[in-house]
Amino acid sequence: MTDATTSPTDTAVTHFKTCPLCEAMCGLAITVEGGAVTHVRGDADDVFSQGFICPKGAAIGQLHDDPDRLRAPRVKGDDGAWREVSWGDAFKAVDEGLRRVRQSGDRDALGVYLGNPNVHNLGGTLYVRPLLKTLGTRNIFSASTVDQMPRHVSCGLMFGSATTIPVPDLDRADYLLMLGANPWQSNGSLCTAPDFPGRLKALRARGGRLVVVDPRRSKTARRADEHLFIRPGTDVFLLVAMIHTLFEEGLVDPGAAAPHLKGLDEVRELVRPFSPDAVAPTTGIDADTTRRLARELAGASRAVVYGRIGVHTVPFGTLSSWACDVLTILTGNLDQPGGAMFPMEAHGVPRASAGGRGFQIGRWRSRVRQLPEALGELPVATLADEIETEGPGQIRALLTVAGNPVRSTPNSARLDAALASLDFMVSVDPYLNATTRHADVILPPPSPLERPHYDLAFAGFCVRNVSNYSPPIFQTQGPSECEILARLTLILAGQGPAADTAFVDAIMLNTLAGKAVSNPASPAHGRALPEVMAALGDRQGPERILDLMLRAGPYGDGFDPAAEGLSMAKLEANPHGIDLGPLKPRLPEVLKTPDGKVAMAPQPIVDDFDRLRSALSAEVSDALRLVGRRHLRSNNSWMHNVPLLVRGKNRCTLLLHPDDAAAHGIGDGDRVVVTSRVGSVEAPAEITEDIMPGVVSLPHGWGHDVEGIEMSVAAAHPGVNSNQLTDEASLDALSGNATLNAIPVTIALAI
Ligand SMILES: Nc1nc2c(c(=O)[nH]1)N[C@H]1C(S)=C(S)[C@@H](COP(=O)(O)OP(=O)(O)OC[C@H]3O[C@@H](n4cnc5c(=O)[nH]c(N)nc54)[C@H](O)[C@@H]3O)O[C@H]1N2
Ligand SMILES: Nc1nc2c(c(=O)[nH]1)N[C@H]1C(S)=C(S)[C@@H](COP(=O)(O)OP(=O)(O)OC[C@H]3O[C@@H](n4cnc5c(=O)[nH]c(N)nc54)[C@H](O)[C@@H]3O)O[C@H]1N2
Ligand code: SF4
Ligand SMILES: [Mo]
DSSP, rough: EEESOTTTSSSEEEEEEOSSTTTTTOOOEHHHHTTTTEEEEEEETEEEEEEEEHHHHHHHHHHHHOTSOOSSSSEETSSSSSEEOOOOHHHHHHHHHHHHHTTTTOOOGEEEEEEEGGSSSSSSIIIIHHHHHHOOOOEEEGGHHHGGGGHHHHHHHHSTTOOOEEEEEETTTHHHHHESSOOHOOOOOBBBOOTTTHHHHHHHTTTOOEEEOOSBBHHHHHHHSEEEETTTHHHHHHHHHHHHHHHTTTTTOOOGGGGGEHHHHHHHHHTTTTTHHHHHHHHHOOOOHHHHHHHHHHSSSEEEEEHHHHSSSSSHHHHHHHHHHHHHHHHBBBTTTSEEEEOOTSSSSSSSSSOOOOOOOOOBBBTTTBOBTTTTTOGGGGGHHHHHHTTOOOEEEEEEEEOHHHSSSHHHHHHHHHHHSSEEEEESSSOOOTTGGSSEEEEEOOOOOGGGEEEETGGGGGGGGEEEEOOOSSSESSHHHHHHHHHHHHTTTTTTOOOHHHHHHHHHHHHHHHHHHHHHEEEEEEOOOOHHHHTTTOOOHHHHHHHHHHSSSSSSSSOOSSSSSSOOOHHHHHHEEEEEEOOOOOOOTEEEEEESSSEEEOOHHHHHHHHHHHHSOOOOOOOOOEOOOOOOTOTTTTTTHHHHHHHHSSSEEEEEEEHHHHTOOOOOTTTEEOOOSSSSEEEEEETTTOOTTTEEOOOSSSSOTTOOOOOOOHHHOOOOOOTTTTTTTTTEEETTEEEOEEEEEEEEEOO
């Protein structure tokens, strides 16, 4: 199976590794003895996390040892039975299957779904791009459209690039308005901050104020200075009414950002109908409170508004994301310490001046529902349509990489049936689960402890600039995930199952190096390409690419061995990471809009206000609303097979308020049938005053009691799949993001 890089007879050795399981980037200290993990603790010397760890990180050894984790590729026979095969045979089976599909000449017949763990490993962050390019399909889907696509779209439109996302400068803020996020359990998202809870405690300890808006009194809400219940899906109205108040009361003062803004007057006009009094019946928050929040935000010296899942995965996700930034900007907190700031990641491309090509959405549309593309992908809420509906462009084969859409996307029962109808499916995944059971070939990547790690995705969302590389702790017999993806790329390029994967590396390296030497802002500017390649020495694979990015990056040594700057060698010599300091102001250089300004009122946002005005005048519905939640010991759908994490009481319960329980004759622990437009599930009731009347909550990622999966621990703690209730017809129209919160449902005692 696996061998320690140290031999099994060695005495205990402690390895340092950045945890790849969530966005927080905690440093782990992993002790290995006799070839096995014997102890995991937080790395007290990690420059960023300073010893913080959560139960998931502590369980990484159990994840690595999980006997259900696939170690060899699987191929499904004509009889439906799985066979373990060699890697060579598995890639041959992939080549044959894909060849059959591609013979039709319809490139769109092959679809792809990319799941969340892609952004937590070098395979996904480096090797997916060449794979997608080679695929040439328009049928690209990912977990982004059940998550943060609204944030990409609003930031893309305002700042010019979908990844130019300002993050709350947590450690210096003295006022934080948080909506729809529960970092006490999730450890944060699009705001990488190991020990997020500790940082919130510190904010309050230095006299700062934390206000949490959530239809549930979450753990974060309980530890805030103030918690406000809000009707699910209505945060946009609260936020826009706060903007209204800032204008009405003369509190608009963007400060140093002012010269870089465009469109302030349009914003004032847009929010005019949304007075605190007008929105109060919709949000359930009284007008005085809304005005007070706006005044507090304007009055605080260092303030920031942070919204996440609960405000993004709703019908006005993009407008909510936009409104959070507008509030931060109008109160003078954009690009200021303690406000919302733009990180400068070590592997990033240095820039000399503002301006760029800008960001567009809707460059093409989905075939069946005519939904707009965003970031080159289509909304996953329409994946089943594209599989089921006949005609040119119909998806007949699917590649999934690190995704479990049959648990994580809306109306997943329908998608489940659609996947069963495919001609061919390949999954790159370590588990045989609800999604991968439909595959014809499963290619399992190595465990997180068997691969190197560098957080290319999250370095750009950190509350401090940091750089951290960890080598693999164990060796793997099979290919790395990078090699798996590179091989798939070559198969798709028609090179067959055995071509040399170094070719894919070479193309990536040449492109990156060419850009670096011609970028006047890069320390590598002006160097000759052969000189750069020679400086990279004999590193291979992702480490070679990383070395190039780091050395040509904003802190890089520019390939000058005598220079002080960053390189892979430097990171290897610093296993606890390198702190590059607090976030620094980056306006205007960071802006990639064509005119180099912040677009405060981009046209697609202005257009979407039509929908918002109609929603304001619509009658307030009294339907019961379903929202989601996360638990510290759970990670979306895929860590329920780790015994340490599912211990204890059932966490997949339906939270409901005592008034709603009484109205339906439901007692604590009773089984409740929850029904939406698309389906029904049955879950045990947990009656609590921590949830708002009229709202019920069910976590996602559960429902492991299906035929044909090989997750024995999860199957014994199945829970129910909340995405049997979420509705694929309801989207944030602008970004195509699915609605996973504020779902209208009915409840009844199970008979
Ligand atoms: N109702 C509801 N639904 C939600 C959400 C919600 O709040 N409510 N949240 C949404 C969000 S934010 C997200 S990000 C999505 C997640 O959606 P997905 O990414 O589709 O689902 P995950 O549960 O993260 O499943 C990850 C898959 O990757 C596999 N995997 C784990 N590690 C690796 C690896 O290193 N390499 C590879 N190749 N595979 C790996 C796992 O076995 C699993 O099959 O779910 C979304 N769904
Ligand atoms: N332990 C753990 N950590 C995780 C994950 C996990 O599954 N488990 N998943 C990771 C991923 S992929 C992500 S994207 C992040 C997400 O991280 P967060 O954004 O912090 O997500 P949640 O913890 O689900 O918190 C969402 C909150 O929104 C509230 N909410 C629901 N609807 C509304 C609404 O309409 N308005 C408002 N104001 N609030 C609402 C819910 O009650 C809940 O408390 O977490 C990451 N970290
Ligand atoms: S908070 Fe996230 S990064 Fe930190 S140990 Fe837990 S799972 Fe790992
Ligand atoms: Mo996510």
